Amino acid sequence: MIYCEGVHKKYGKVRALHNVSISCRKGEILGLVGANGAGKTTLFKILLGLVTADHGKIEIAGDGAKKIGGIIEKPALYHYLNAHENLRLFAKMQGADSSKNALEASLEQVGLPVHRTDPVRNFSMGMKQRLGIAVALLNNPSCLLLDEPFSGLDPLGIEALKKLILDLTQQAQMTILISSHIIDVLSTVCTNLSIIHNGEIVQTGPTSTILAACTKSYSLCGNELKKAAFLSDYDTVSNGDCITISASATEISEIIFKLSQQQIAITSCRPLIDLQQLFNAKEK
Structure with missing residues (x-):
């Protein structure tokens, strides 16, 4: 069109x-x-x-x-x-x-x-x-x-x-x-x-x-994230009920699955996109 x-x-x-x-x-x-x-x-x-x-x-x-x-x-x-x-x-x-x-x-x-x-x-x-x-x-x-x-x-x-x-x-x-x-x-x-x-x-x-190619970290929010001991295996920064976690798209899916298994509810999951990488990305 x-x-x-x-x-x-x-x-x-x-x-x-x-x-x-x-x-x-x-x-x-x-x-x-x-x-x-x-x-x-x-x-x-x-x-x-x-x-x-x-x-x-x-x-x-x-x-x-x-x-x-x-x-x-x-x-x-x-x-x-x-x-x-x-x-x-x-x-x-x-x-x-x-x-x-x-x-x-x-x-x-x-x-x-x-x-x-x-x-x-x-x-x-x-x-x-x-x-x-x-x-x-x-x-x-x-x-x-x-x-x-x-x-x-x-x-x-x-x-x-x-x-x-x-x-x-x-x-x-x-x-x-x-x-x-x-x-x-x-x-x-x-x-x-x-x-x-x-x-x-x-x-x-x-x-x-x-x-996904320009996302290296995510913002995860939930009231009980501190109960998830396995999150200490990742590079994280806490901010109240939210954390910024360095992870790939595959890893974040696995993390959310593990949290659900532990009955820890996620209120939001937001990709943190590297805008500089996005704007300067060259098509392969």
């Missing part, structure tokens, strides 16, 4: 993208990961047609008036208008259905209240993100680009947005490309990851495989 091959882009003498190639299939969520200035936003702008690549091949598949929609950085909304008025205005700009029923269906699709009439400036960041996605979904695009959609959201907002993204892929078979610095979130929603560093894609592959 989304295909780029050999994309290059310079701003004057500054190289923003160099020989970038990515692909994303129907119903897939692809995560684009990289440090600030790596080239993520430039690539998104090229895919949305806001910036022209210097060289390279770009193909966006899909039917209808709009093949791809997206949000770059923050949703571009009119904060003095309410949600209905924002949607109606953008629908007319894009030649989409601006009837009351269509607008209410758009709001319901992203989980926003249909009867709220106060200005968007009163909305939480999560609600603004949802409204921005509703605007991006006007004219039913097959592909959706989300640039740092989780930034500024609280944990409940992140979970709600994750559910919306997963629903769009599962129910509408939408293809979604997401950039984010929040690796923990991408690990739970993305089928594959592409790592971009200094304008180049240095690695692409299954999310679990890429993150």
Whole structure:
């Protein structure tokens, strides 16, 4: 659905993208990961047609008036208008259905209240993100680009947005490309990851495989971890009811199994990813 091959882009003498190639299939969520200035936003702008690549091949598949929609950085909304008025205005700009029923269906699709009439400036960041996605979904695009959609959201907002993204892929078979610095979130929603560093894609592959290779320790939390004497065999650092433990993916599975055998409950297990290794990883 989304295909780029050999994309290059310079701003004057500054190289923003160099020989970038990515692909994303129907119903897939692809995560684009990289440090600030790596080239993520430039690539998104090229895919949305806001910036022209210097060289390279770009193909966006899909039917209808709009093949791809997206949000770059923050949703571009009119904060003095309410949600209905924002949607109606953008629908007319894009030649989409601006009837009351269509607008209410758009709001319901992203989980926003249909009867709220106060200005968007009163909305939480999560609600603004949802409204921005509703605007991006006007004219039913097959592909959706989300640039740092989780930034500024609280944990409940992140979970709600994750559910919306997963629903769009599962129910509408939408293809979604997401950039984010929040690796923990991408690990739970993305089928594959592409790592971009200094304008180049240095690695692409299954999310679990890429993150496991850059994970050397985990944060384990549980009320009775101190009772597990075997944990002294590992390099650990305690912090209240949690420990940081140096272990591979295979070892952490064995550790959790041993804890369950001793009836010691784990409340959370979080991989601690080496971001420097992730961003600088070279594809073999």
